[in-house]
Amino acid sequence: MRRLFFESLFRPPLTEQAPAADDAAIAELARAVEVTARRRLGRSLSIREVDAGSCNGCELEIHALNNAYYDVERFGLRFVASPRHADVLMVTGPVTKNMRDALERTYHATPNPKWVVAVGDCARDGGCFAGSYAVVGGVSDVIPVDLHIPGCPPQPIAMLRGLLALLDRVDTGAAAP
């Protein structure tokens, strides 16, 4: 373990290591998120993730936001365990009829001001599951949505970009409920 820690001390951070185009974009986005997030919310924005019926693909990529490459926590973006601690709900999936209640309750348990980000193609309108007897449809059919991030699933970089867009809107006061 000491060896791993020791190596980590001297190895450059992974985010800045590769000079590829997408890494540059992450760095650029990262700076922008940082400035806006601080202006509006000090140093923190708490996110509660709700799977309203997804295939789990979006969750995998949301998880990736926490890895060393994307490391959202350095911008004060933090995933929290309870809607009561959250500023933002990130909702994935077509909303299934069996999850509708739970999603509504989670929304109402989140204190104001709050924002909802619908993540993935299914979250927009049910995606390829639209029309099923077991599916309500998109997230906005159940709770108000401030932003939609497309993709099946969206890449982590697209989600970072989306959170930035949300922060911009929050700043101009356009979407604050």
Added chain:
Amino acid sequence: MPSLIDLVQKGRKVRHHAPWPRAVIDSALWASTASELAQGRLSLLGLWGEPAMVHMAILDQEAAAIAVLSLDCPDGSYPSVGARHPPALRLERTINDLFGLSAEGLPDKRPWLDHDRWGVCFPLAGCVDVPVEASPYPFLTTIGEGVHQIAVGPVHAGIIEPGHFRFTASGETVVRLEQRLGYTHKGIEGLMTGATLERGVQLAGRVSGDSTVAYAYAFSKAAEAALQLVVPDRANWLRALLAELERLANHLGDIGAICNDASFALIHAHCSVLREAVLRAADLAFGHRLMRDIIVPGGVTRDLDEWGTKAIRAALNDIRLRFAVLVELYDNTASLQDRTVNTGVLKPALARQYAAGGYVGRASGRSFDARKTLVYPPYERLHFEVPVLNEGDVNARVWLRVREVVQSLSLVDQILRQLPEGPLISPAEPQPEAREGIAVVEGFRGDILVWLRVQEGLVERCHLRDPSWFQWPLLEAAIEGNIVADFPLCNKSFNCSYSGQDT
């Protein structure tokens, strides 16, 4: 003891069912097959319905043979398999929810996927509109001094799928866990009916996001079996490459996440980096991080070029270098082992009874791996071992994954070295008469079964059985006697799919 072939021969064999036979049998033979399953001579691979018929897929592991047995149920009922063989319980409850077919003698009549929210009952057997009115779900009772219940979910604390867990605890110790699933039921089998094969494979790839390759693989193989389609050699090899990359990414993620649930964040952080390396290589090579929508009936939609090969090789070399250090760290950290050794023990007898696939089964002595037991191309030309352990604890499930990572690294190497040239896809021609196909593919979590019937290029009925069906119930058994605080650890070591089970 009748063999699987005897069972099929006693029934009326169905034409155009491939590659394994299907026979329509009578209810007496259905019931005696249930007894055979209960005695452990045969394994239950799947049990599903149609509007007036039930099917079960049976595996004879020693003979590496599979057969589908079907029973007409014109009066809407059939002899319960679950009454004799508990692994069938949830499947029979589901058949009742979706088709209104009742299993005679089924000891548990509660609905499973139907939460009274759909506005219809028996949706796959011609819907009947019913008012949305939820009735309370009676959980099983536990009686004893000082026992108390802890209700968790469907919305959990982490970034995971929804499901409800009802713990009954005595102090710190779990006396009983009961799961209630079905929250992510999307009605995929309903959407399949009438779908084209293109849409069908798209839906199959969205049953469980972490197994998108394996599901598309299984659906395509079932469709190809039905249509007698021969897949080009290069496509077969590319499919195996995709499947092994998916296995690698998931196992690496799981190993880290299990350690994280034992509060050992260091391995988690490093494993997440390795997982990301696989996903980035997949993105460079195939244009999608999870490799979605690449396997289709007839072949694959994308070729692998020189750059893709290089990206995969580079990622693998990186993983080889770094993974060994992490494994050594896991092995030498007593505080971590203290959490994983002897925790959440799944007894080999239960794993065998439930025909549990994947690391859950193989960490508890069940050696089944579809790639080895049922051998599908190109695995007959690849060298790999199927690791098996007997301890059945969280530690064994970690080691199983570690050893499978090593095998998959070697498999990817072999595939890249031997990848044949040639076309990527053979066109599917619609057949006027109904044809049926079945496929079993080894996903990272275990064996995925897909059965379908196609006619004139459209799916008439398709059933997708996730490995989790036979793993979730075992988690209830494995957690018994453990402390509540070890549940996340046990749960992650099983890593069952909610969406796959709920479909």
